Amino acid sequence: MKYTPNPQSVVEEMLQTIGLKSLDELFSDIKAEVKVQNALNLSEGMGEMEIRRRMKDLAARNLTTEDYPCFLGAGAYDHYIPAALEQLLLRSEFYTAYTPYQPEISQGILQSIFEYQTMICKLTGMEVANASMYDGGSALAEACNLACTSSKGRKKVIISDTVHPEYLDILKAYSLSGRMEVVLIPGKDGAADIDTMIKAIDSETACAVIQQPNFYGILEEAEALEKAVHENKSMFIMAVEPISLALLKSPAEWGADIAVGEGQPLGNSLSMGGPYLGFFAARKDLMRKIPGRIVGQTKDLDGKRAYVLTLQAREQHIRREKAGSNICSNEALCALAASMYLTFVGEKGLKDIAVRCHQLAVYAQQQLEQVGMKLKFNKPYFMEFAVKVNDPGAANRKLLENGIIGGYELDGALLLAFTEKRTREEIDQLVAVLGGK
Amino acid sequence: MSKLIFERHIKDSNSFTLPPLAVPAADISDSIPRQFLRNQHIALPEVSEVEAVRHFTELSTRAYGVDSGFYPLGSCTMKYNPKINEWASRLPGLAGLHPYQPEETIQGALQIYYEMQEMLSEITGMDGFSLQPAAGAHGEMAGVMTIKAYHQNRQDHQRTKMMVPDSAHGTNPATANMVGFEVIEVESNNRGLVDLDDLRGKMNEQVAGLMLTNPNTLGLFEEEIHEIAAIVHEGGGLLYYDGANLNGVMGIARPGDMGFDVIHVNLHKTFGTPHGAGGPGSGPVGVKSILLDFLPRPVAVKKGDTYAFDYDMPLSIGKVKNFYGNFGVIVKAYVYIKALGAEGIKQACQHAVLNANYLRHQLRDNYNIPLDRLCKHEFIANSKRQANQNHVSTMDIAKRLIDYGYHPPTIYFPLIVSEAMMFEPTETESKERLDEFIEAMRAIAREAEEEPELVTNAPHNAVIRRVDEVTAARKPVVKWEAP
Numbered sequence: 037m038k039y040t041p042n043p044q045s046v047v048e049e050m051l052q053t054i055g056l057k058s059l060d061e062l063f064s065d066i067k068a069e070v071k072v073q074n075a076l077n078l079s080e081g082m083g084e085m086e087i088r089r090r091m092k093d094l095a096a097r098n099l100t101t102e103d104y105p106c107f108l109g110a111g112a113y114d115h116y117i118p119a120a121l122e123q124l125l126l127r128s129e130f131y132t133a134y135t136p137y138q139p140e141i142s143q144g145i146l147q148s149i150f151e152y153q154t155m156i157c158k159l160t161g162m163e164v165a166n167a168s169m170y171d172g173g174s175a176l177a178e179a180c181n182l183a184c185t186s187s188k189g190r191k192k193v194i195i196s197d198t199v200h201p202e203y204l205d206i207l208k209a210y211s212l213s214g215r216m217e218v219v220l221i222p223g224k225d226g227a228a229d230i231d232t233m234i235k236a237i238d239s240e241t242a243c244a245v246i247q248q249p250n251f252y253g254i255l256e257e258a259e260a261l262e263k264a265v266h267e268n269k270s271m272f273i274m275a276v277e278p279i280s281l282a283l284l285k286s287p288a289e290w291g292a293d294i295a296v297g298e299g300q301p302l303g304n305s306l307s308m309g310g311p312y313l314g315f316f317a318a319r320k321d322l323m324r325k326i327p328g329r330i331v332g333q334t335k336d337l338d339g340k341r342a343y344v345l346t347l348q349a350r351e352q353h354i355r356r357e358k359a360g361s362n363i364c365s366n367e368a369l370c371a372l373a374a375s376m377y378l379t380f381v382g383e384k385g386l387k388d389i390a391v392r393c394h395q396l397a398v399y400a401q402q403q404l405e406q407v408g409m410k411l412k413f414n415k416p417y418f419m420e421f422a423v424k425v426n427d428p429g430a431a432n433r434k435l436l437e438n439g440i441i442g443g444y445e446l447d448g449a450l451l452l453a454f455t456e457k458r459t460r461e462e463i464d465q466l467v468a469v470l471g472g473k
Numbered sequence: 474m475s476k477l478i479f480e481r482h483i484k485d486s487n488s489f490t491l492p493p494l495a496v497p498a499a500d501i502s503d504s505i506p507r508q509f510l511r512n513q514h515i516a517l518p519e520v521s522e523v524e525a526v527r528h529f530t531e532l533s534t535r536a537y538g539v540d541s542g543f544y545p546l547g548s549c550t551m552k553y554n555p556k557i558n559e560w561a562s563r564l565p566g567l568a569g570l571h572p573y574q575p576e577e578t579i580q581g582a583l584q585i586y587y588e589m590q591e592m593l594s595e596i597t598g599m600d601g602f603s604l605q606p607a608a609g610a611h612g613e614m615a616g617v618m619t620i621k622a623y624h625q626n627r628q629d630h631q632r633t634k635m636m637v638p639d640s641a642h643g644t645n646p647a648t649a650n651m652v653g654f655e656v657i658e659v660e661s662n663n664r665g666l667v668d669l670d671d672l673r674g675k676m677n678e679q680v681a682g683l684m685l686t687n688p689n690t691l692g693l694f695e696e697e698i699h700e701i702a703a704i705v706h707e708g709g710g711l712l713y714y715d716g717a718n719l720n721g722v723m724g725i726a727r728p729g730d731m732g733f734d735v736i737h738v739n740l741h742k743t744f745g746t747p748h749g750a751g752g753p754g755s756g757p758v759g760v761k762s763i764l765l766d767f768l769p770r771p772v773a774v775k776k777g778d779t780y781a782f783d784y785d786m787p788l789s790i791g792k793v794k795n796f797y798g799n800f801g802v803i804v805k806a807y808v809y810i811k812a813l814g815a816e817g818i819k820q821a822c823q824h825a826v827l828n829a830n831y832l833r834h835q836l837r838d839n840y841n842i843p844l845d846r847l848c849k850h851e852f853i854a855n856s857k858r859q860a861n862q863n864h865v866s867t868m869d870i871a872k873r874l875i876d877y878g879y880h881p882p883t884i885y886f887p888l889i890v891s892e893a894m895m896f897e898p899t900e901t902e903s904k905e906r907l908d909e910f911i912e913a914m915r916a917i918a919r920e921a922e923e924e925p926e927l928v929t930n931a932p933h934n935a936v937i938r939r940v941d942e943v944t945a946a947r948k949p950v951v952k953w954e955a956p
Contacts (some may be wrong), residue, residue, distance in 0.1 A: 037557075038820065041901065042903055047827065072726060072819075076818060078592060091567075131750070134544070134750070138875065154479065255505070283510065306568070310798055311752075311753030333950040334942065336940050354643070356646040363608075379528075389491065
């Protein structure tokens, strides 16, 4: 396939117009020793029919959650995606556009971002949200970076190891900057060790971080930590799960200064881990410090309501090395999917989904306990818990043989997630296989 | 007319329903203690499906994409996004994969990762790639992190500075700063290229490297790239390639052969994946062998006939993103490269450069072109003539283009050219389209002479007129509030 519309005759005509004899002459400013001598070692181009065959073959070598019930969660969740959303995302005015730099021909996109920002504020209870980040993990790293760079030399990030291990790995990479010192506090019985976290807070502490629910699905007791952090004039940062917020206390209610999270559950397909979106929301007084694009409402010359990228003095294209973050492109289309999702399911639907996930998890716990299995941690959870098994790898292989995508393998346990898509039959089957029947 | 979704709220109009509950209806308060439960009302809008569909469809009519028309936004490579790519990324066998599935259940996906790493290495002349970064700036950051990790691993802790040309994208200095480097700006000479004397003078044992875009943001190839690389390498630094402009050389010259040690590529620019109104993109980072150990983990490897993720990378910078990058975007770029093949990749570049030079040639009678010589995929014009004559600015010309049905070029960038207009037509525009655009640009130049208010008050045909950006920033309204 080629997507170059000018045939050879037109190419020659254009060359003639600009006074050149060949396409090669267009590259006469590149010295011969730098040029590719032979053709690139790539396969020959393919037509659409060959591509379809090849991609279908590749896809067929995967086992998909479309066909197999999936109990994997651990940061990516198999929620239902409304049909209308999938079709609307194919409106190419959205997906083939660039960042809305020119407000006059981008009002639809700017408005959609404004709506998204509003919905994220509503979900989290926070006062300001940006237009999205790459994902939950990088959003958390940016939040910690903001806490450190805006607290006059404080460098310590006190964080529980019950936060998603990949988020911790990302934070470690971002701390290569030398501006953050990550203080990792081991959890206790699947929850954050709040007492030890509080003891670690000192005059060097920029922020303390927990995830709610945490990586193991457990609900963290955040109250005492919030108090201690704020008494120390440090920031309290929470990584939260968006669907759980229909049911669980919002980060604003917990007193968070910054709330971030993985937005994938809101209408974005699993897609092997991406593209997803990170959401980032904060207290109002942090508005001029937060990273990323922000859309604001304003008026046009006729006084008509209009939207525009605003507070750009924070950003890299204006401030260059003085910008708080280097983020440029974000995950706008995934954010659009998120606001479409929240619109299509609505508030009642979102709550129904959250309750259903929890109820299915509770049912699964009861059934597992009936066959003699035990949870690894006996603490309140939302829709995900760890169940003890002798050999997690073997348990997963057995599940797979029975047509089930099992859980995330922990030390002596499987971390299982229950979305609204799981049926009673699927859970019964899971229990039967794990229970050894 | 343009109601917000919240203003379409009608109580009880949303009828989303779950299947009937098939398990006992446990009471939430039995299993979740009250202190964890939400008291705050969310207040999402309630809208029927049909009204929601109309709402978002209406929003799309007030947006402009590559499918809507010519989009010569410089440095953004707004080429056509082939539809077969969209189809492929949505295949259930790809879109339905959980990232933590056992490797034996995702062999097809792993093969795509592996082959993509190999193809990108071949196209750029690097020794290995990690596909993890989610965007260009993110790939830059991962790349600059590998440079930092490399020097640290050699116990060379004095290299605290990063050189960036004054023509660089804003992300370059911002990235260097994010990774904790002090930025040193390298000047451009009067030909718009890196000033070698300035570079020599600034290169020393405190400099970790140089970040460079080639072709640069003026659309010009850095002719002395070997000399630039030699200066940086002899000083103990490494050379970073910002892949934003790779479309101007792909298939013709490879950054690896130019002497670059690390590169990021923008799949959403060079390899035809859509920009999604500002993302998702994908910014794979590639390196020469000396930096392989520091890449973000994991990378895909092939062992016999099977594919796997290799996490055994003790010197890796860690991760910059959850899981393995923006797979859905990677699939689209994979299909793109497979569709074009070696010859198509080269031809895409040739036609992109031809289109840019043709456009430059045809605009020079009406617009000032500061560096009017052979360019690569893009070039800079400015509004000097119009400004001197009738105070018509670059902003005015950009807004008037909207009336003519075009997306404006990138404006006021690069910073080293005043009133810059940066045009990048890409290879997917026909001569016919370019000629129509050239006519529009000429008409605007005439209007600027004869009827300047028509231009300075533009746009006239858009859904809104120019907006009050000052008030937006001074008194920010960043979310809807119920009246």
